[in-house]
Amino acid sequence: xxxxxxxxxxxxxxxxxxxxxxxxxxxxxxxxxxxxxxxxxxxxxxxxxxxxxxxxxxxxxxxxxxxxxxxxxxxxxxxxxxxxxxxxxxxxxxxxxxxxxxxxxxxxxxxxxxxxxxxxxxxxxxxxxxxxxxxxxxxxxxxxxxxxxxxxxxxxxxxxxxxxxxxxxxxxxxxxxxxxxxxxxxxxxxxxxxxxxxxxxxxxxxxxxxxxxxxxxxxxxxxxxxxxxxxxxxxxxxxxxxxxxxxxxxxxxxxxxxxxxxxxxxxxxxxxxxxxxxxxxxxxxxxxxxxxxxxxxxxxxxxxxxxxxxxxxxxxxxxxxxxxxxxxxxxxxxxxxxxxxxxxxxxxxxxxxxxxxxxxxxxxxxxxxxxxxxxxxxxxxxxxxxxxxxxxxxxxxxxxxxxxxxxxxxxxxxxxxxxxxxxxxxxxxxxxxxxxxxxxxxxxxxxxxxxxxxxxxxxxxxxxxxxxxxxxxxxxxxxxxxxxxxxxxxxxxxxxxxxxxxxxxxxxxxxxxxxxxxxxxxxxxxxxxxxxxxxxxxxxxxxxxxxxxxxxxxxxxxxxxxxxxxxxxxxxxxxxxxxxxxxxxxxxxxxxxxxxxxxxxxxxxxxxxxxxxxxxxxxxxxxxxxxxxxxxxxxxxxxxxxxxxxxxxxxxxxxxxxxxxxxxxxxxxxxxxxxxxxxxxxxxxxxxxxxxxxxxxxxxxxxxxxxxxxxxxxxxxxxxxxxxxxxxxxxxxx
Ligand SMILES: Nc1nc2c(c(=O)[nH]1)N[C@H]1C(S)=C(S)[C@@H](COP(=O)(O)OP(=O)(O)OC[C@H]3O[C@@H](n4cnc5c(=O)[nH]c(N)nc54)[C@H](O)[C@@H]3O)O[C@H]1N2
Ligand SMILES: Nc1nc2c(c(=O)[nH]1)N[C@H]1C(S)=C(S)[C@@H](COP(=O)(O)OP(=O)(O)OC[C@H]3O[C@@H](n4cnc5c(=O)[nH]c(N)nc54)[C@H](O)[C@@H]3O)O[C@H]1N2
Ligand code: SF4
Ligand SMILES: [Mo]
Numbered sequence: 001x002x003x004x005x006x007x008x009x010x011x012x013x014x015x016x017x018x019x020x021x022x023x024x025x026x027x028x029x030x031x032x033x034x035x036x037x038x039x040x041x042x043x044x045x046x047x048x049x050x051x052x053x054x055x056x057x058x059x060x061x062x063x064x065x066x067x068x069x070x071x072x073x074x075x076x077x078x079x080x081x082x083x084x085x086x087x088x089x090x091x092x093x094x095x096x097x098x099x100x101x102x103x104x105x106x107x108x109x110x111x112x113x114x115x116x117x118x119x120x121x122x123x124x125x126x127x128x129x130x131x132x133x134x135x136x137x138x139x140x141x142x143x144x145x146x147x148x149x150x151x152x153x154x155x156x157x158x159x160x161x162x163x164x165x166x167x168x169x170x171x172x173x174x175x176x177x178x179x180x181x182x183x184x185x186x187x188x189x190x191x192x193x194x195x196x197x198x199x200x201x202x203x204x205x206x207x208x209x210x211x212x213x214x215x216x217x218x219x220x221x222x223x224x225x226x227x228x229x230x231x232x233x234x235x236x237x238x239x240x241x242x243x244x245x246x247x248x249x250x251x252x253x254x255x256x257x258x259x260x261x262x263x264x265x266x267x268x269x270x271x272x273x274x275x276x277x278x279x280x281x282x283x284x285x286x287x288x289x290x291x292x293x294x295x296x297x298x299x300x301x302x303x304x305x306x307x308x309x310x311x312x313x314x315x316x317x318x319x320x321x322x323x324x325x326x327x328x329x330x331x332x333x334x335x336x337x338x339x340x341x342x343x344x345x346x347x348x349x350x351x352x353x354x355x356x357x358x359x360x361x362x363x364x365x366x367x368x369x370x371x372x373x374x375x376x377x378x379x380x381x382x383x384x385x386x387x388x389x390x391x392x393x394x395x396x397x398x399x400x401x402x403x404x405x406x407x408x409x410x411x412x413x414x415x416x417x418x419x420x421x422x423x424x425x426x427x428x429x430x431x432x433x434x435x436x437x438x439x440x441x442x443x444x445x446x447x448x449x450x451x452x453x454x455x456x457x458x459x460x461x462x463x464x465x466x467x468x469x470x471x472x473x474x475x476x477x478x479x480x481x482x483x484x485x486x487x488x489x490x491x492x493x494x495x496x497x498x499x500x501x502x503x504x505x506x507x508x509x510x511x512x513x514x515x516x517x518x519x520x521x522x523x524x525x526x527x528x529x530x531x532x533x534x535x536x537x538x539x540x541x542x543x544x545x546x547x548x549x550x551x552x553x554x555x556x557x558x559x560x561x562x563x564x565x566x567x568x569x570x571x572x573x574x575x576x577x578x579x580x581x582x583x584x585x586x587x588x589x590x591x592x593x594x595x596x597x598x599x600x601x602x603x604x605x606x607x608x609x610x611x612x613x614x615x616x617x618x619x620x621x622x623x624x625x626x627x628x629x630x631x632x633x634x635x636x637x638x639x640x641x642x643x644x645x646x647x648x649x650x651x652x653x654x655x656x657x658x659x660x661x662x663x664x665x666x667x668x669x670x671x672x673x674x675x676x677x678x679x680x681x682x683x684x685x686x687x688x689x690x691x692x693x694x695x696x697x698x699x700x701x702x703x704x705x706x707x708x709x710x711x712x713x714x715x716x717x718x719x720x721x722x723x724x725x726x727x728x729x730x731x732x733x734x
Contacts, residue, residue, distance in 0.1 A: 050064070054092040065096075071499075078493070099477070102696070104506075108120050132424065133166065136451060142390075148426070149171075159171070161517075164387040166520060173408070176436065180719045181349055181717045181719040186332070194332055195368050196369050197329045197367070197368050203232055204328040209341075210336055213246070224247050233320060234250075252313065253677070258306050258308070259307070262309055265314045268295050269319070270355075285577075286576070290579050326364035327365060329361045330355055340722055342598070342723055342724060345721075408718075411432070424449060425452050427462050430462065440707075447465060452468075453469075455471075460621075477497060480509075482494050487561075492556075508530070513526075597724060609708055614632075619686070623697070624697045638670070641676070641684075642672070642677070643675070644674060652671060655672075657669070658732060689703045705722070
């Protein structure tokens with residue numbers, strides 16, 4: 001080991017952060033912390049409060065954070081924040097303790113020739129990364145660079161600006177591993193990637209692979225509860241009886257990957273029986289006849305054989321919908337059913353918005369709403385110089401022409417690294433290696449890069465593949481630019497700095513990317529501070545940073561949504577398109593018809609591997625949070641679910657240890673035997689199986705679904721097809 005080579009513990013010990021950590025005493029619950037200081041007299045020293053937003057998932061719920069003795073002491077959710085609406089979830093309360101974790105990154109790190117990380121200065125990191133970026137651009141052009149980030153307020157702005165300034169179009173979100181197919185499929189039909197059902201006013205709502213009580217956004221959960229209390233008919237379509245079903249009238253345990261057949265059969269009934277909104281369709285739709293002809297044989301009886309829901313139920317539900325319309329809709333969903341899961345996810349998304357169109361429910365009270373938000377206006381160009389537009393096309397846009405341009409196909413970009421076409425990649429708040437596709441394959445891709453830079457707060461699996469790891473301060477230690485939220489009443493919320501920086505050698509995202517830009521020779525596009533940018537953005541909507549700091553959230557009631565207006569359909573024809581030339585070119589039928597999932601389990605000991613969120617964890621990022629992981633341990637939440645009848649056939653009992661295997665991976669865990677699961681599936685919680693030893697709480701606990709995945713992408717749409725995975729299950733020792 002070279003003189004400077006360090007282990008994780010020693011880089012921690014060598015940093016100035018050690019004093020702060022010792023003071024913080026590692027992880028302590030808020031209660032324990034309060035207790036430890038219970039005898040000390042109260043005083044105002046070191047006490048203050050600020051409005052911020054949770055960072056434990058992309059919902060970014062707003063709350064007011066209170067600080068006592070310089071340490072976070074309590075959180076009060078913001079009443080007016082669009083996503084919190086006065087509540088935050090367990091992750092929101094538990095995750096802040098991670099700020100005090102001993103596993104936080106404290107210094108910039110560089111991988112040495114032996115593959116070990118050494119702490120280096122920011123100056124050295126910037127200088128070396130800058131030189132490498134310039135060399136890559138000189139030799140290969142800026143298109144050889146790519147960046148992946150999870151859309152956070154400042155992150156989205158600074159990382160995009162950085163890449164634009166370098167002249168690279170290869171900017172990606174985590175979308176291909178989340179909701180790319182949904183957003184892209186919707187866009188083909190209605191010209192928008194999302195909509196929101198008017199749930200509090202609905203008479204009938206169906207959720208297809210969306211569980212608001214597990215995959216939480218507090219506002220969504222409150223809406224579902226309101227609908228339930230208002231007596232709405234609520235239908236949950238999910239191979240698994242998820243926790244939202246407590247609010248539902250019906251649970252339909254559909255065969256995974258067959259929602260397309262189910263929706264098309266309901267469309268078939270509406271059209272066959274003439275109970276769709278004919279006037280609405282005549283006025284707004286292009287391609288109705290072609291669609292109707294294409295699904296004439298997609299009858300409920302046919303669908304029953306595919307999706308496992310009886311023809312009678314499909315007929316009845318279609319009629320109930322027609323009766324409730326226009327105060328009825330299928331919810332937009334998010335990821336679970338057709339966000340990125342199957343070979344037919346994009347086509348399922350198309351079918352879903354076509355079904356809602358047949359109900360004539362767009363922008364109707366209780367229907368499905370396309371709301372618009374408020375956004376920051378143009379800024380003073382002398383202070384915020386515009387970056388020249390990048391003309392080149394994003395890598396993957398030709399191979400996956402249906403993928404929403406804003407998201408792109410992130411793992412395709414990584415695969416180009418293996419082919420030597422992408423040479424340098426940046427990751428911000430993204431753990432591609434563990435979460436997007438097969439980790440072993442992802443690692444091979446990143447290993448092929450000339451330069452890999454990861455900005456994180458802990459040693460993620462992606463960071464382990466990096467040449468340079470740059471430590472960001474935590475979300476509670478930084479101010480970010482404001483977040484403009486759409487909805488019935490648009491609003492703007494702020495993530496203000498709550499805590500003094502705990503590890504002095506960590507920096508916020510704005511400074512990191514401004515510093516990188518400077519080192520790469522494009523610093524002229526960053527001659528402003530985040531305070532100046534936030535204030536300038538807010539001024540364009542009649543506010544200021546100081547004003548927003550005082551209240552956390554400001555609503556724009558004058559821009560409130562009005563029912564009954566027909567939206568401007570941003571499609572090629574300006575109409576709702578039941579047919580799409582782009583889809584046809586990509587090899588699909590112009591109007592959606594049945595497309596089978598890519599794999600089918602053979603039965604016996606073979607199952608389809610599916611996943612879904614647990615309310616206490618997010619993706620790969622929270623398993624290393626002791627406060628949240630202790631709940632996992634208390635309730636034995638790493639178990640995979642197996643259908644009780646299938647388990648009995650295989651001689652497997654509740655609590656048994658089983659082995660799951662396929663050609664990619666073999667692993668063991670305990671099993672929960674239940675009637676709450678479709679017999680063709682095995683359900684695995686998605687937050688576990690961390691393979692980074694530097695995450696001391698998460699490492700080695702449970703299994704990780706991506707380990708069983710292959711590198712594969714949905715035709716045209718480019719999603720990762722996360723549920724097109726087969727595994728065999730056997731009892732250990734049997
Ligand atoms: N607790 C928690 N909440 C979160 C997040 C988190 O990480 N943790 N992340 C946020 C983000 S980024 C996202 S994308 C959303 C995700 O929000 P959702 O899409 O609601 O989340 P999931 O739990 O992945 O999937 C929902 C349900 O889909 C079911 N499902 C699986 N396969 C199929 C299928 O073939 N058909 C149907 N009909 N259902 C199927 C699963 O059993 C699961 O119950 O959650 C957000 N909220
Ligand atoms: N195994 C698994 N894979 C999944 C999912 C899953 O639940 N499990 N969910 C899927 C879905 S729905 C989505 S949206 C994507 C999400 O994919 P990502 O957006 O990549 O989310 P995470 O996997 O949580 O990884 C986030 C990374 O950001 C780091 N991080 C946390 N806070 C900060 C911060 O303040 N600054 C910086 N710079 N980094 C920070 C975390 O330590 C972590 O390494 O993953 C998809 N893939
Ligand atoms: S839903 Fe929970 S974890 Fe996500 S931002 Fe809101 S409080 Fe945080
Ligand atoms: Mo997601």
